[in-house]
Amino acid sequence: xxxxxxxxxxxxxxxxxxxxxxxxxxxxxxxxxxxxxxxxxxxxxxxxxxxxxxxxxxxxxxxxxxxxxxxxxxxxxxxxxxxxxxxxxxxxxxxxxxxxxxxxxxxxxxxxxxxxxxxxxxxxxxxxxxxxxxxxxxxxxxxxxxxxxxxxxxxxxxxxxxxxxxxxxxxxxxxxxxxxxxxxxxxxxxxxxxxxxxxxxxxxxxxxxxxxxxxxxxxxxxxxxxxxxxxxxxxxxxxxxxxxxxxxxxxxxxxxxxxxxxxxxxxxxxxxxxxxxxxxxxxxxxxxxxxxxxxxxxxxxxxxxxxxxxxxxxxxxxxxxxxxxxxxxxxxxxxxxxxxxxxxxxxxxxxxxxxxxxxxxxxxxxxxxxxxxxxxxxxxxxxxxxxxxxxxxxxxxxxxxxxxxxxxxxxxxxxxxxxxxxxxxxxxxxxxxxxxxxxxxxxxxxxxxxxxxxxxxxxxxxxxxxxxxxxxxxxxxxxxxxxxxxxxxxxxxxxxx
Numbered sequence: 001x002x003x004x005x006x007x008x009x010x011x012x013x014x015x016x017x018x019x020x021x022x023x024x025x026x027x028x029x030x031x032x033x034x035x036x037x038x039x040x041x042x043x044x045x046x047x048x049x050x051x052x053x054x055x056x057x058x059x060x061x062x063x064x065x066x067x068x069x070x071x072x073x074x075x076x077x078x079x080x081x082x083x084x085x086x087x088x089x090x091x092x093x094x095x096x097x098x099x100x101x102x103x104x105x106x107x108x109x110x111x112x113x114x115x116x117x118x119x120x121x122x123x124x125x126x127x128x129x130x131x132x133x134x135x136x137x138x139x140x141x142x143x144x145x146x147x148x149x150x151x152x153x154x155x156x157x158x159x160x161x162x163x164x165x166x167x168x169x170x171x172x173x174x175x176x177x178x179x180x181x182x183x184x185x186x187x188x189x190x191x192x193x194x195x196x197x198x199x200x201x202x203x204x205x206x207x208x209x210x211x212x213x214x215x216x217x218x219x220x221x222x223x224x225x226x227x228x229x230x231x232x233x234x235x236x237x238x239x240x241x242x243x244x245x246x247x248x249x250x251x252x253x254x255x256x257x258x259x260x261x262x263x264x265x266x267x268x269x270x271x272x273x274x275x276x277x278x279x280x281x282x283x284x285x286x287x288x289x290x291x292x293x294x295x296x297x298x299x300x301x302x303x304x305x306x307x308x309x310x311x312x313x314x315x316x317x318x319x320x321x322x323x324x325x326x327x328x329x330x331x332x333x334x335x336x337x338x339x340x341x342x343x344x345x346x347x348x349x350x351x352x353x354x355x356x357x358x359x360x361x362x363x364x365x366x367x368x369x370x371x372x373x374x375x376x377x378x379x380x381x382x383x384x385x386x387x388x389x390x391x392x393x394x395x396x397x398x399x400x401x402x403x404x405x406x407x408x409x410x411x412x413x414x415x416x417x418x419x420x421x422x423x424x425x426x427x428x429x430x431x432x433x434x435x436x437x438x439x440x441x442x443x444x445x446x447x448x449x450x451x452x453x454x455x456x457x458x459x460x461x462x463x464x465x466x467x468x469x470x471x472x473x474x475x476x477x478x479x480x481x482x483x484x485x486x487x488x489x490x491x492x493x494x495x496x497x
Contacts, residue, residue: 019164019167023164023167023168023170023171024167024170024171025323026171027167027170027171027174028259028262028323028324029323029324029326030174030175030178031174031178031184032259032324032326032327032329032333033324033326033327033328033329034178034327034328037251037252037253037255037256037259037329037333037336037337038251038252038255038328039121039122039125039251039252040125040181040184041184041252041254041255041258042118042122042247042251042252042253042254042255043122043125043126043129044129044184044185045243045254045255045257045258046115046118046122046126046243046247046254047126047129047130047133047185048258049236049239049240049243050111050114050126050130050240051133051136051137052233052235052236052237052239052240053233053236053237053240054100054104054137055097055100055136055137055140055141056140056236057229057232057233057236058093058096058100058141058229058232058233059140059141059143059144059145060144060232060233061225061228061229061232061233062089062093062141062144062145062148063144063145063147063148063151064148064228064232064359064362065089065148065221065222065224065225065228065362066085066086066089066148066152066221067148067151067152068362068363069085069217069220069221070082070085070086070148070149070152071152073085074152074153081217082149082152082206083206083211084211084212084215084217084218085149085217085218085221086146086148086149086152086203086206086207087206087207087208087209087210087211088210088211088212088213088214088215088217088218089145089148089149089213089218089221090142090145090146090207090210091210091211091212091213092145092213092214092218093141093142093144093145094141094142094213095213096141097137097138097139097140097141097142098138100137100141101134101137101138104130104137105130105131105134108127108128108130108131109127111126111127111130112124112126112127112130114244115243115244115247116244116247116248117244117245117246117247117248117249118247122251129185132182132185132186132189133185133188133189134189135189135190135192135193136188136189136192139192139193139196140192140196142196143162143192143195143196143199143200146199146200146203146206146207147159147162147199149203149206149207150199150202150203158199158202158203159199161198162195162196162198162199163195165191165194165195165198166188166191166192166194166195167191168191169187169190169191169194169195170187170188170190170191173186173187173190173191174187224362224365224367227367227368227370227371228362228367230371230374230375231358231361231362231367231370231371231374232358234374234375234377234378234410235354237378238378238381238403238406238407239261241378241381241382241385242257242385242399242400242403243257243258245385245386245389245399246389246395246396246399248389249395249396252333252336253336253395253396256333256336256337256339256340256396257340257396257399257400259320259324259337259340259341260337260338260339260340260341260343260344260396260400261340261341261344261400263312263316263319263341263345264308264309264312264341264344264345264347264348264351265344265351267304267305267308267348267351267352268348268351268352268355271304271352287422287423288424290360290363290423291423291424291425294356294360294418294423294425295424295425295426295429295430296483296487297353297356298353298425298430299429299430299433299483299484299487300487300491301349301352301353301356302349302430302433302434302437303433303437303473303477303484303488304352305348305349305351305352305353306348306349306434306437306438306441307437307441307469307470307473308348309345309346309348309349310441310444310445310469311465311466311469312341312345312348313342313345313445314445314448314449314465314469315448315461315462315465316338316341316342316345317334317338318457318458318461318462318465319462320334320337320338320341321334321457322457322458322459322462324337336396339395339396339397339400340396340397340399340400341400342397342400343396343397343398343399343400343401343402343403343404344400344403344404345404346401346404346405346408347403347404347407347408349411350404350407350408350410350411351407353411354407354410354411354414357370357411357414357415357418358370358414360418360423361414361417361418364421366417366421369417369420369421370414370417373410373413373414373416373417374410374413374414376409376410376413377406377407377409377410377413378406380402380405380406380409381402381403381406384401384402384405384406385398385399385402385403387402388401388402429482429483433480433484436476436480437473437476439476440472440473440475440476441469441472441473441476443472444468444469444471444472444473445469447468448464448465448468448469451464
């Protein structure tokens with residue numbers, strides 16, 4: 001099984017996740033055209049938010065918790081210890097998944113009551129949704145535990161291919177059975193079954209025969225579990241809080257919030273900087289070198305994140321209109337989604353960086369520091385969301401903006417925590433880089449806004465916007481002085497090769 005470098009992992013992530021998101025976008029186009037911002041769509045996204053807390057957060061923990069230990073075991077030639085961890089972690093995740101499936105099945109009516117703003121019809125639909133999602137509950141965590149072993153071996157692309165299989169299965173199911181009222185739910189379950197089968201087939205020699213899920217090696221791995229589970233789950237808590245608050249608004253607002261988050265969340269999903277970064281820093285014992293790599297990563301996140309923010313602020317309405325506005329997805333639906341998008345877009349840079357910061361804290365065995373800073377962001381999110389929704393009456397825009405501010409609170413607190421651990425965060429370098437990029441993006445935005453009355457709206461407008469913003473970013477990257485120019489050149493060369 002060939003190993004992959006960090007830059008190659010980013011390229012692999014971009015390729016497979018681009019295919020994944022393309023399939024997902026086509027699926028959402030069909031859904032938007034046939035369902036619009038409806039109660040059925042509200043229920044689907046609320047159910048996914050619940051799975052985030054109960055399933056995806058655990059799955060994320062299983063994917064990263066054992067990577068440092070497996071990396072060390074493999075590097076030191078302790079192959080049997082590596083297999084004991086990989087197989088034992090898989091067996092443990094199976095036990096947790098089946099217990100969780102039983103609990104959620106029995107408590108599905110009570111879980112639905114958490115969506116306190118929903119009427120009784122939508123609560124009933126939400127309880128029924130848990131039945132259709134049982135395969136996801138039972139298989140998603142074990143699948144991600146296998147991915148941990150692959151990541152330790154620097155095989156990053158298998159996870160992205162599995163995610164593509166999920167989206168592709170859902171796309172075909174929605175295209176073929178779009179009239180079925182439960183297709184969104186059972187198609188996701190079918191996709192997870194296909195992806196699980198693929199991941200297990202390429203990793204079975206590391207997994208079978210199953211090892212003891214309570215062995216000494218597994219107990220050692222889980223010494224950081226409580227804090228790490230909080231870190232992995234906090235993003236899903238943010239999503240659930242947003243959707244609970246918006247459930248008090250009219251039907252379709254939960255869907256608008258989910259669609260509004262789709263574009264700002266696209267870059268962090270495509271690049272997946274935290275996925276491979278944990279392997280890279282786990283292999284390096286020198287903290288100064290870790291800090292150097294972290295600063296380079298921050299520079300790249302600033303470069304991509306600021307460009308994405310400016311682009312979505314300027315062309316967000318056009319993108320939503322071109323992609324979704326057809327069928328029962330009306331101009332009013334577009335306006336609702338754009339309001340959510342304009343609040344979420346400010347979180348692009350923090351979403352790119354928070355996951356890599358968490359990986360550094362994990363490798364340093366200082367999970368508690370990041371947990372405290374993350375809880376601070378969560379408290380800010382709850383207080384701000386309540387204020388903007390019930391006090392200022394800003395609707396979906398206010399809830400999305402409150403989340404963006406909270407992400408910045410988490411990011412800045414996390415960077416402060418790393419400095420306390422002795423990491424040199426080159427603030428002067430990054431501030432200069434931010435200023436350099438902002439000037440370039442202001443130039444691109446001003447030029448595009450001047451041309452907009454001549455362009456109107458449509459795909460041609462998007463193409464012009466991509467060329468103008470992309471050209472300005474490329475010029476800014478190649479014309480600056482210092483480390484950032486070398487980084488941009490190296491990434492371009494690797495992409496071209």
